[in-house]
Amino acid sequence: MKKYIFKLLGIFTVGLFSLLVIGLFISGFFVVSDLPRSEVADKYSNQNSMFITLENGSTVHIRDEGNPNGEVLVLLHGFGMSLHVWEKWVAELGDTYRLISFDWPGYGLSTPIRDGTYSRNEMTDYLVSVLDWMNIDKSVLVGHSMGGEIAMNYIVDYPEKVQALVLISATGLKIDRSDKSPRTLELTKYPGMSTALRYITPYDTVKNAVITSYGSEAFVNKELVDRYYELMLNSTNRDVFIKRIKQMFLDEPLDARIGRLNHPTLLIWGEEDQMVGLKYAKRLRSIILSARLVSYQGVGHMPMDVLPKVTAKDLTNFLNSEVFQ
The missing domain is CATH 1.20.5 (Single alpha-helices involved in coiled-coils or other helix-helix interfaces)
Incomplete structure (x- = not known):
């Protein structure tokens, strides 16, 4: 009772x-009002930024950096983020590899898909379109968080186009019922809350989310929080944010779908990841038998941004020993 x-x-x-x-x-x-797209683009694009328009109506923000003659690494960022999370890796790896990064539709500086649902399959099709436009026939696919989830979905459909898979704090597996969903995800289940969340975006809420992702306030400064906040407010990005949250409850877990993968696979994980715990890395290792796991003490959901030198070295060792011998 x-x-x-x-x-x-x-x-x-x-x-x-x-x-x-x-x-x-x-x-x-x-x-909180949206920020003009041109204003945000002026601040967060650089000399390597390209903007191309796909048939689905989305204008994609892409960077093609590093060694133009090197092996190709395609870097896929996660939910609520942008290609900027790869900048430290570009600095570390650029002498050796050609590094392609882009913003997902409605994230960073890329515009939304016309009538987009932002399902996992639609995002995978978006990746296909970007790689086709870039004439990339084969690459090492590196996915962080949601980007890792889409990378797994892609490799099942196009195994011949992927030389190796690198998953960093990747989502996509069946979530344990005991796990506590982030508050924002839970709120979208209630009537009217999606509309409210579209317009109410307190700076401190974004700041706290960034601190949670990075694992400690020691890794976070005002410039970093400003970037997440301003890109969130970029034009219609919050519409996509809400739509993608809803799709998270609809997309089927990938556990069974990835069981036959045998590509060289590296799992990079923070042992204090509060978003996608280390147990999911261990589960991935048990499903993908070719996977190798490297984890880092005291690190949260953003190992490549918090420990760029160490993680880049571990990635290079993996590629040299298992992919590009």
């Missing part, structure tokens, strides 16, 4: 909170 009462109280509290937030939204309180 007590359990039932507590459940009712919980539902009532969430409902009351939803009404409060919607009321604040309607009144204009806490509403």
Whole structure:
């Protein structure tokens, strides 16, 4: 009986909170306006930035950097992020490899897909379109978080186009029921909350999310938080943010789909990852029998950005020993 009462109280509290937030939204309180795309692009593009338009209507922000004659590494960023998370790796690896990174549609400086749903399969098709445009026939696919999930989906469909797979804190496996979903994901399940979240984006909420991702405030500064915040507010990016969250509940886990992979695979993980725990890396290693796991103490969800030299060296050792002998 007590359990039932507590459940009712919980539902009532969430409902009351939803009404409060919607009321604040309607009144204009806490509403944060989008930033002009041109203004954000001026700040966060550089001399290596290219902008190309695909048939799906999206204009893609791409960087093609490093050694033009080197083996190709395609770098796929994660949910709520941008290609900027790879800048330290580009500095570390650019003398040896050709490094291609891009913003997913509605992330960073790329524009949304026309009538996009942002399902895993649609994002995989987006990757296909980008690689076709770049004339990349074969590459090492490196995916972080959501990027790793899309990389796994891609390699199952196009195994001949991938020389090796590198998964960094990758999502995509079946989530344990005991895991606590991020608060923002849970809120989108309630009526009206998606609309409210589209317009209410407090700076401190983004800051706390960045600190959680990076594992410690010691790895985070104002410039980093500003970048995440301003790219989140870039034109219609928040619309895509909400749509992708909803798709996370609809996409089927990849556990069974990736069971036959036999490509050389490196798993890079932070042992204190609060977003995608180390247990998922161990599960991936048990599913992909060719996978090798490297983990780092005291590191959260962003090992390549927090430990660029160490992780780049581990990546290079893997490629030299298992891929480009």
